[in-house]
Amino acid sequence: MLVRIARAEVARRGPRLRIAGPELDDLAYQAAADALVAITGKIGQFRGESRFTTWACKFVIFEVSAKIGRHFWRHPAVRLDAEDWERLPGRFGADPAHQAEWGDLFAALRRAVDSELTPRQRKIFVAIVLNDIPLDTVVMHLGSSRNAIYQVMFEARRKLRAALVADGYLGHDIAGCS
Amino acid sequence: MNGWSALDRFLRTDPRDVGCDQAMEMLHVYAELVAAGEPAEERYPGIAAHLQACGPCGEDFAGLLAAVRGEAH
Numbered sequence: 001m002l003v004r005i006a007r008a009e010v011a012r013r014g015p016r017l018r019i020a021g022p023e024l025d026d027l028a029y030q031a032a033a034d035a036l037v038a039i040t041g042k043i044g045q046f047r048g049e050s051r052f053t054t055w056a057c058k059f060v061i062f063e064v065s066a067k068i069g070r071h072f073w074r075h076p077a078v079r080l081d082a083e084d085w086e087r088l089p090g091r092f093g094a095d096p097a098h099q100a101e102w103g104d105l106f107a108a109l110r111r112a113v114d115s116e117l118t119p120r121q122r123k124i125f126v127a128i129v130l131n132d133i134p135l136d137t138v139v140m141h142l143g144s145s146r147n148a149i150y151q152v153m154f155e156a157r158r159k160l161r162a163a164l165v166a167d168g169y170l171g172h173d174i175a176g177c178s
Numbered sequence: 179m180n181g182w183s184a185l186d187r188f189l190r191t192d193p194r195d196v197g198c199d200q201a202m203e204m205l206h207v208y209a210e211l212v213a214a215g216e217p218a219e220e221r222y223p224g225i226a227a228h229l230q231a232c233g234p235c236g237e238d239f240a241g242l243l244a245a246v247r248g249e250a251h
Binding site: 005008009012013049051054055057058060061062064065093094101102105106109134135136145146147150151154157158160161164170171 | 238246
């Protein structure tokens with residue numbers, strides 16, 4: 001079952017990855033094998049809140065995720081610190097035909113990145129947003145955890161939005177989100 | 179969606195967001211609720227908020243949900 005789930009998951013993610021053929025199949029088998037080790041090690045933690053198979057499948061999915069992150073980590077084209085700010089509007093689907101409209105917004109965002117973020121927040125923001133590096137790959141690069149990198153980005157997003165709201169580029173929120 | 183609204187949506191943070199560790203800890207329970215058509219978002223709003231904001235965890239959830247639905251058929 002673990003191999004079947006792993007193969008289905010790499011097939012589901014495959015079209016969006018630059019991995020194909022036997023490499024994708026290898027990845028699935030490795031993920032299933034490592035998931036079996038994880039399941040065996042954590043079996044005492046299963047509390048019966050779901051079916052056992054669902055709980056076990058979760059580890060297969062996690063292993064596929066981790067292996068894909070590691071794959072891109074080894075990719076020589078991955079650079080965390082390259083800074084090409086011209087790419088920023090494109091990351092958010094901004095239409096070049098309306099540059100006059102959003103030019104000021106992205107200039108303000110760049111100023112906020114420089115003035116509001118800590119060096120670590122800035123480094124991670126540049127890697128994920130500007131350089132489009134998957135979060136899990138940044139985790140591998142920095143020897144960190146997904147939760148730690150997510151929390152850095154969470155705080156960076158909060159600070160940047162607050163700066164853009166203060167400068168009148170984005171609107172205030174009515175609900176609890178900020 | 180234009181650049182303005184996409185950026186606005188990306189920068190929004192939800193204080194209910196539980197983070198990756200807590201969301202992944204309960205992902206199997208959450209996925210089964212969703213697969214069964216139960217109101218998972220109401221029972222676990224912090225997990226729902228996280229899965230909407232975190233690409234990698236959202237992707238893991240989509241994979242697990244597909245597996246749960248596949249196993250059920």
